[in-house]
Amino acid sequence: MVYTVPFVNRSEELRVLEELSARGLTKPLYLYGPEGCGKTRLLREFIGSFRGVGIYIDALEEKDVELALRFSRVLSTATSILAEVVGSYTGSVGRVLAERVSELLGRVLTSLSLKGSKVVVVVDDVARAIGINRIEWYVKRLYELIWRAVDRYGIDSLLIVVTTSEGLSLDVVARHTHSHIRLLWNLGEEGFRELALRLEPPSTSAIQDAWMATGGNPRALIELAMDYGWEVDKWLNSLERRLLRVAEEVRHRGLAKELEMVIEDIDSIYRNPSREMLELRRLLIEENLILSKYMETLVGRELAPSRSLGIGRYYAWQLPAYREVLRKILDEHRS
Ligand SMILES: Nc1ncnc2c1ncn2[C@@H]1O[C@H](COP(=O)(O)OP(=O)(O)O)[C@@H](O)[C@H]1O
Ligand SMILES: [Mg+2]
Known part of the structure; x- marks a missing residue:
């Protein structure tokens, strides 16, 4: 393997990211995308090669400080500061670091005399760690931190990036103007193929089938290739077990008709926002099956609609496979 x-x-x-880190941003960048699309990997790679002061925090890491934090090379001697900031924490180390990000940054910048530096701070998986009901407050605090830190520590620029795949947090954060919201989507076809070729595909058609099922999602591809030996049907069966519960909930709430409409065309949510449809929207977002995609991507483009991949103008399936499996479950229930 x-x-x-x-x-x-x-x-x-x-x-x-390089460009943004060179000049900094006045507001945090709220980077949002499907589960497994590669947010963590991208940001860890970025911090790993960043030439300025880079701090990456995995807000969901429970125990291991080494895993919860990654510094850029400039900070390789800064680990002792960590012990002070984390102190005798109780609870998840990642969350403690996320909560104390301002203190962590302050300690690093004062003790290492990094005046004139370019600084990047990443807090990964923030909504799940901090909680949806506190995310508004947290993002506002980061916003204030930017203004305070640049002034207080004499640094040249500061870029703060927070990530999430929790769609509901977006509804909350988008109500305010404290952040720039950007979408990171699954890999494009070319990147997907490149990754697929590293995973011992049995044939060219297997890569194509995987593309249609995963929509370019790297985590889904890795799972399909490594745990299911590239057998799409087996992988879909494993998804079915999870989605049966969702389908049951949908029927229980009397939303089956709405789900059929959404399977047919995901933008039905936008076009027919009945009470039932909005209830279904919330459920599907909460279950991480769909997301709203009205914002630009990180690279400043619109994510192009694609019927075959379940990407509409306003909403998208996180993976095309979810739509197919739900379609099958509904069909079987009817017959
Ligand atoms: N560009 C990439 N190249 C290679 N592997 C990737 C890439 N992006 C993501 N992955 C892999 O896909 C999986 C999911 O990525 P991850 O960054 O954890 O997603 P997210 O944080 O968005 O949920 C991980 O195993 C990761 O290493
Ligand atoms: Mg992640």
């Missing part, structure tokens, strides 16, 4: 998957593609995204 190929356990170390090399980093592929994403050169445009890395270039944009």
Whole structure:
């Protein structure tokens, strides 16, 4: 098995991050995208090669400080500061670091005299760690931190990036103007193929089938290739077990007709926003099956609609496979 998957593609995204880090942003960048689309990998790679002061926090890491934090090379001697900031924490170390990001940054910048530096801070998976009901407050705090830190520590620029795949957090954060919201989508066809070729595909048609089922999602591809030996049907069966519960909930709430409409055309949500449809929207977003896609991508483009991949103008399936499996479950229930 190929356990170390090399980093592929994403050169445009890395270039944009590089540009943004060179000049900083006045508001945090709220980077949002499907589960497994590669947010963590992209940002860890970015911080790993960043030449300025880079701090990456995995807000969901429970125990291991080494995993919860990654510094850019400039900070390789800064680990002792960590012990002070984390202190005798109780609870998840990642969350503690996310909560104390301002203190962490302050300590790093004062003790290492990094005046004039370019600084990037990433807080990964923030909504799940902090909680949807506190995310508004948290993003506002980061916004204030930017203004305070640049002034107080004499740094040249500061870029703060937070990530999430929690769609509901977006509804909350989007109500305010404290952040720039951007979408990171699954890999494009070329990047997907490049990754697929590293995973011992049995044939060219297997790569194509995987593309249609995963829509370019790298985590889904890796799982399909490594755990299901590239057998799409087996992988879909494994998804079915999870989605049966969702389908049951949908029927229980009397939303089956709406689900059929959404399977047919995901933008039905936008076009027919009845009470039932909005209830279904919430459920599908909460279950991480769909997301709204009205914002630009990180590289500043619109994510192009694609009927075959379940991407509409306003909403998209996180993976095309979810739509197919739900369609099958509904069909079987009817017959
Ligand atoms: N550009 C890439 N090249 C190679 N592997 C990738 C790439 N992007 C993501 N992956 C792999 O796909 C899986 C999911 O990516 P991850 O960054 O954890 O997604 P997310 O944080 O968006 O949920 C991981 O195993 C990761 O290493
Ligand atoms: Mg992640």
